[in-house]
Amino acid sequence: xxxxxxxxxxxxxxxxxxxxxxxxxxxxxxxxxxxxxxxxxxxxxxxxxxxxxxxxxxxxxxxxxxxxxxxxxxxxxxxxxxxxxxxxxxxxxxxxxxxxxxxxxxxxxxxxxxxxxxxxxxxxxxxxxxxxxxxxxxxxxxxxxxxxxxxxxxxxxxxxxxxxxxxxxxxxxxxxxxxxxxxxxxxxxxxxxxxxxxxxxxxxxx
Amino acid sequence: xxxxxxxxxxxxxxxxxxxxxxxxxxxxxxxxxxxxxxxxxxxxxxxxxxxxxxxxxxxxxxxxxxxxxxxxxxxxxxxxxxxxxxxxxxxxxxxxxx
Numbered sequence: 001x002x003x004x005x006x007x008x009x010x011x012x013x014x015x016x017x018x019x020x021x022x023x024x025x026x027x028x029x030x031x032x033x034x035x036x037x038x039x040x041x042x043x044x045x046x047x048x049x050x051x052x053x054x055x056x057x058x059x060x061x062x063x064x065x066x067x068x069x070x071x072x073x074x075x076x077x078x079x080x081x082x083x084x085x086x087x088x089x090x091x092x093x094x095x096x097x098x099x100x101x102x103x104x105x106x107x108x109x110x111x112x113x114x115x116x117x118x119x120x121x122x123x124x125x126x127x128x129x130x131x132x133x134x135x136x137x138x139x140x141x142x143x144x145x146x147x148x149x150x151x152x153x154x155x156x157x158x159x160x161x162x163x164x165x166x167x168x169x170x171x172x173x174x175x176x177x178x179x180x181x182x183x184x185x186x187x188x189x190x191x192x193x194x195x196x197x198x199x200x201x202x203x204x205x206x
Numbered sequence: 207x208x209x210x211x212x213x214x215x216x217x218x219x220x221x222x223x224x225x226x227x228x229x230x231x232x233x234x235x236x237x238x239x240x241x242x243x244x245x246x247x248x249x250x251x252x253x254x255x256x257x258x259x260x261x262x263x264x265x266x267x268x269x270x271x272x273x274x275x276x277x278x279x280x281x282x283x284x285x286x287x288x289x290x291x292x293x294x295x296x297x298x299x300x301x302x303x304x
Contacts, residue, residue, distance in 0.1 A: 014238060045252065047240050053267040095273040096259055097266060100281055107281075132240050139243035143250060155254030157241040163271060164262025165280030173245040174253030181255060 001031045002148075006141035014135065023137040029128040030148050033112050035120040042153030043123035046108065047139070048101035049132030052094030096163035102128055104158055125152065 009022040029050075032043065109126050112118060125148050131138025143149055154177065172178045241256035242248040259280060265271045 045244070045254075047244065049240065093269065093272045095271050096276055097271055099273075100259065100276060103281060129240060136238060136240055136243040139240035143244060152252055155241065155244050155250075155252040157239055157244070157254065157256040159239045159241075159256060159258040161258055161266050162261050162263035163259065163265050163276040163280070165259045165277045166261070167257050167280070168260050169255045169257050170260070171239075171241055171245075171247070171256035172254070173241075173247035177253050177255050 002029075004028045004030060004142075004146055006145040008137075008141060008144055010137070010140045012135050019135060021135050021137055023131060023134070023141065026134075026137055026141045027130040028138055028142050028146065029130070030142070030146060031109055031126040031128075032123060032148055033109060033120070033126070034123045038123060039121040040153070041123070042151055043125045045125045045127060045152050045155045046105050046158065047127045047129055047155060048105040048158040049098045049129040049138060050102050051130050051133050051138070052099075053097065053133045056094055096160040098132070098158065098160055100160055100163070101158035122153070123151075 005025045005027050007024050007026075009020065012019050012021060105126050105128065109124075112120050112124060127142055127146075127148075129138040129142065131141060169178070169181055172181075239256055239258070241254070244250040244252050244254070245256070246253055262275065262277070265275055
């Protein structure tokens, strides 16, 4: 287990605009669970971020987050965007996004360590990510600088777009991952598309 | 992407996941996740899945995203042993395929 601090920079396209972001001492907490008789070396990465959205308490005083926040506001103002109301500093909490994800990850870690019947066959790296809301910089810091960055075989990313649940797979990479999910999840969660409300109010403002 | 084994029990599952992925690939949702930085589909090199709590998005990135608003049972089902859920079952499955 380690608490890692990293400094770096990366480019990222967001909503068809190019951003170059730099970060200083961004923090990630990493816990690696290794079975005694591991069948393989490559680990599953479970990622959950503990930082809240820009404008939340704490982020307003953090230099990296505040710099990004101001850049966004200035860019939107110069483009005549009408989102100033939405992006004024408020007391955001981030219970579902993503404290709930951190809670799920920690509970999973506890179950894997405490329940010997689960027969974990490969290592699992739990990444508690400290920079997701700042344009995925925490993930970049882990991917580029962490001592746990090597030997990974797959990722399960935990996120939230609302506190209403349920948890559902909404993106994947490599077809075998969805085949695996379909094979194992005996109670998949889904609904008719018309009943899903992804970002309804935000999309309407753009 | 196929979800054939689940079609009978969850005929809408495949369509929903495809729709959400289409939204992200089109770049019209004002959001992104670490999956983009890590996965082989985008900027990284890892296969995997991105799982999210989906509903009540009116609270997303707002002062309404408080613990009291998390729907009861949401977290418990995600982690409760013996109950299947995408998060825990994916973890159990990946142990045998990685």
